[in-house]
Amino acid sequence: MAVSATTRALALLFCTVLCCHFPAPSSAAGAGDFLRCLSSSVPSQLVLTPGSPSFTPVLASSIRNPRFFTPTTPRPLCIVAATNASHVQAAVVCGRRHDVRLPVRSGGHDYEGLSYRSVRADEFAVLDLAGLRAVRVDSRGATAWVDSGATVGELYYAVAKADPQLAFPAGVCPTIGVGGHFSGGGIGMMMRKHGLAADNVLDATLVDAAGRLLNKDTMGSDVFWAIRGGGGESFGVVLSWKVRLVRVPPRVTAFTVQRTIAQGAIDAVTKWQTLAPALPDELAIRVVIQNQQARFQSLYLGTCDQLLPVMSSRFPELGVTRADCREMTWLQSTLYINSDTTNQPLETLLNRTTSLSTFTKNKSDYVKQAITRESRQKIFTWFNGPNAGLMILEPHGGQVSRIADGDTPYPHRSGVLYNIQHIAFCSGPSGSNGAAATAWIDGFYNFMGQFVTKNPRAAYVNYRDLDIGQNAVGNGVSTFDSAKVWGEKYFGAANFKRLAITKGKADPSDYFRNEQSVPPLVPRK
Numbered sequence: 396m397a398v399s400a401t402t403r404a405l406a407l408l409f410c411t412v413l414c415c416h417f418p419a420p421s422s423a424a425g426a427g428d429f430l431r432c433l434s435s436s437v438p439s440q441l442v443l444t445p446g447s448p449s450f451t452p453v454l455a456s457s458i459r460n461p462r463f464f465t466p467t468t469p470r471p472l473c474i475v476a477a478t479n480a481s482h483v484q485a486a487v488v489c490g491r492r493h494d495v496r497l498p499v500r501s502g503g504h505d506y507e508g509l510s511y512r513s514v515r516a517d518e519f520a521v522l523d524l525a526g527l528r529a530v531r532v533d534s535r536g537a538t539a540w541v542d543s544g545a546t547v548g549e550l551y552y553a554v555a556k557a558d559p560q561l562a563f564p565a566g567v568c569p570t571i572g573v574g575g576h577f578s579g580g581g582i583g584m585m586m587r588k589h590g591l592a593a594d595n596v597l598d599a600t601l602v603d604a605a606g607r608l609l610n611k612d613t614m615g616s617d618v619f620w621a622i623r624g625g626g627g628e629s630f631g632v633v634l635s636w637k638v639r640l641v642r643v644p645p646r647v648t649a650f651t652v653q654r655t656i657a658q659g660a661i662d663a664v665t666k667w668q669t670l671a672p673a674l675p676d677e678l679a680i681r682v683v684i685q686n687q688q689a690r691f692q693s694l695y696l697g698t699c700d701q702l703l704p705v706m707s708s709r710f711p712e713l714g715v716t717r718a719d720c721r722e723m724t725w726l727q728s729t730l731y732i733n734s735d736t737t738n739q740p741l742e743t744l745l746n747r748t749t750s751l752s753t754f755t756k757n758k759s760d761y762v763k764q765a766i767t768r769e770s771r772q773k774i775f776t777w778f779n780g781p782n783a784g785l786m787i788l789e790p791h792g793g794q795v796s797r798i799a800d801g802d803t804p805y806p807h808r809s810g811v812l813y814n815i816q817h818i819a820f821c822s823g824p825s826g827s828n829g830a831a832a833t834a835w836i837d838g839f840y841n842f843m844g845q846f847v848t849k850n851p852r853a854a855y856v857n858y859r860d861l862d863i864g865q866n867a868v869g870n871g872v873s874t875f876d877s878a879k880v881w882g883e884k885y886f887g888a889a890n891f892k893r894l895a896i897t898k899g900k901a902d903p904s905d906y907f908r909n910e911q912s913v914p915p916l917v918p919r920k
Contacts, residue, residue: 425493426472426518432489433475437482441526443474450474454511457500457525459570461751463508471498471511471521478526480600480608483632486522488606491906497522498909499632501543502572503749506757507859509909510575510627514861515868524574525747527634532557537640538597539563543574543633548729548744554640555726562643562725565592567733569744577636578627579857580805582814584694584732587793588676589641593623593803594795598637601630604902608634617897621913624805625894626856626885629913630901643725648695648702650719651735653688660689661771663712664788667691668765670710672792672812678705685785687778692732698722753820756833758840759858760815760847761807770846777839782831784819784839804894806887807853815847816858856885856911865910872905873914881911892916 433442443450453474458464472495475486490497496519500510513519524544530553532539541550548569554561564585566576581592589595598611599622609631611619621630654660664682671680677696682689691713695702699720706715721731730739766774777783791811800806807814819836821829844852854863864881866873875895882891895916898905903915 426495429489429493429495429518429520430473432492433473433485436485436489437475437477441476441478441482443476444472445470453523454521455749455751457503457523457572457747457749458508458511458751459502459504459749460506460508460753460755462754462756463512464751468508469513469519471519474521474523476523476526480602480634483522483524483527483602483634484606484608486520487602487604487632487906490520491604491606491904494518495520496906496908497632499574499628500524500572501574501627502546502570502576504568504571505575505627505859506755507861507910509859509911514865514910522632524572524632524634529635530554532561532640534558534561537561537642538637539640540635540637541573542635543572543577545573546745546747547571547573547576548746551726551729552741552744555724559724559726560643560645561640563592563638563640564589564595567729569729569733570747570749573636574633575627576857578622578625578633580624580803580855582789582855582857584679584681585641585696586795587672587674587679587790588696590794590798591624591803591805592638593805594798595639595641596623596636597639600634601632602634603631604904604906614901617893618901621804621894621897621901624803624856625890625913626804626911628907628909629894629898631907644696644698645724646698646722647725647728648693648697648699649721649723649728649731650691650693650715652691652693652713652715652719654691654713655688656775659712660687661768661775663691664689665766665768665771666710666712667788667790668762668812671790672796674709674790674792675705676793678702679790680710681790682788683785684775684778684788686783687775692735694728694732696725754822754829756819756821756836757858758817758836758860758862759855760817760840760843761853761855762812762815762847763810764846765812766846774843774846777835777842780835782819782821782828782835784817784832784836786818787816789814789816800887801890801893804886804890806890807855814855815843816855817843851884853887854881854884859911861910866908866912866914868908873908873912875914875916878911878914882913 499522501524527542528545530541565583601609680693800808819832821832867877894913898913899915899917
């Protein structure tokens with residue numbers, strides 16, 4: 396089950412009491428009315444106001460990009476630290492009743508901080524799902540229910556502990572929150588074999604804009620389609636997900652090989668572009684380019700003896716040898732690929748500690764036509780100097796590209812060679828190199844425009860970037876025309892229109908909204 400029988404009973408009782416009738420939102424409603432509304436259904440210790448000693452530590456507890464945690468960043472009216480479904484329902488109902496928006500946070504990895512801040516000056520409260528983080532594994536059925544507040548690392552750990560030969564295809568970073576990651580698709584090292592994380596979602600529990608607790612059947616096929624890749628915070632609050640687990644061999648093989656320009660990095664990356672998407676589905680090789688060097692990180696679902704003939708025949712330029720191979724369990728490989736070390740205990744995957752020292756700005760692209768060696772040489776010149784960032788290239792092909800563009804909202808399927816994540820690092824939004832780092836990534840992103848997808852220039856919604864467009868709001872509702880500017884880049888024109896029509900049915904008043912949430916579209920009859 397997604398939630399316990401007791402929690403479901405409480406939630407249904409709450410919905411009967413509060414969800415059936417509530418007045419239209421009033422823009423004059425104040426924070427006091429909202430807090431009083433919450434107090435009738437949520438224990439006081441779970442509603443943290445700015446006057447509470449734990450307010451700031453909890454707010455900072457899952458912030459992954461302190462660029463949006465400064466003295467001038469608007470603070471929420473409160474944090475609702477939900478521990479069961481009825482608390483989430485109360486927050487939604489009270490928020491709508493008193494015109495208080497409700498950003499929802501699971502892991503805090505959203506690159507623009509939209510899960511815990513507001514760009515515009517409006518009243519908002521943060522709904523924190525970190526208290527909803529259970530993972531319930533059915534080894535026999537090869538499925539699991541995972542709550543949205545769990546991290547990817549917690550999911551990996553629980554699954555492998557239940558059965559070492561079961562796994563789940565999701566992201567590299569173990570501190571990513573499941574809720575946001577699944578909502579945007581979920582790129583990972585096993586997507587070429589098993590698809591995205593969202594491709595393996597079987598069911599979900601959702602609190603909708605009316606405060607109702609729904610599952611796959613009661614939310615309807617369109618909403619279930621939308622939450623599996625349509626981006627977070629548009630259609631409701633997903634509390635938990637039922638996922639299909641996949642089989643992995645007892646031992647897998649990982650390697651990390653680094654090459655400088657003098658060691659043939661440019662030639663290797665040039666060949667990698669068309670080779671990596673065409674390799675056996677069991678083999679994923681991603682590339683990290685930084686400091687004019689290329690780091691090739693690989694996961695192979697098999698042994699070193701099985702991997703070496705593939706590498707020697709298909710990618711001899713990389714020169715992989717037995718000494719490069721690291722055979723381990725799949726769970727160990729998730730740590731190795733994230734940290735390049737085998738010395739950490741597996742319990743490191745459960746660490747949710749954050750760092751407020753690294754500020755980043757991120758952008759994304761997709762590539763469908765290989766970039767020439769000459770152009771690749773020019774690209775490498777950008778990664779020289781104190782303000783240069785890095786780029787991560789994630790290969791597609793395999794299962795992720797065999798799924799139709801419209802089967803989920805994630806449309807970057809057939810014909811995509813790889814995804815690019817661009818990252819700039821700075822010491823702070825007003826720090827010594829903040830302006831220079833921003834100038835670097837803006838300049839590099841503009842330069843890369845000639846090599847990537849066009850009309851539109853595609854982007855990955857989980858690498859949220861407000862620079863590509865923001866919603867305009869008319870009469871309190873996001874407008875479809877303004878949202879198309881960014882929406883079609885993330886989802887493609889057909890998928891974005893379907894998402895907007897679904898939003899128009901599920902949340903026509905646009906309660907669940909942020910600067911890049913899907914707008915409601917009601918087709919003319």
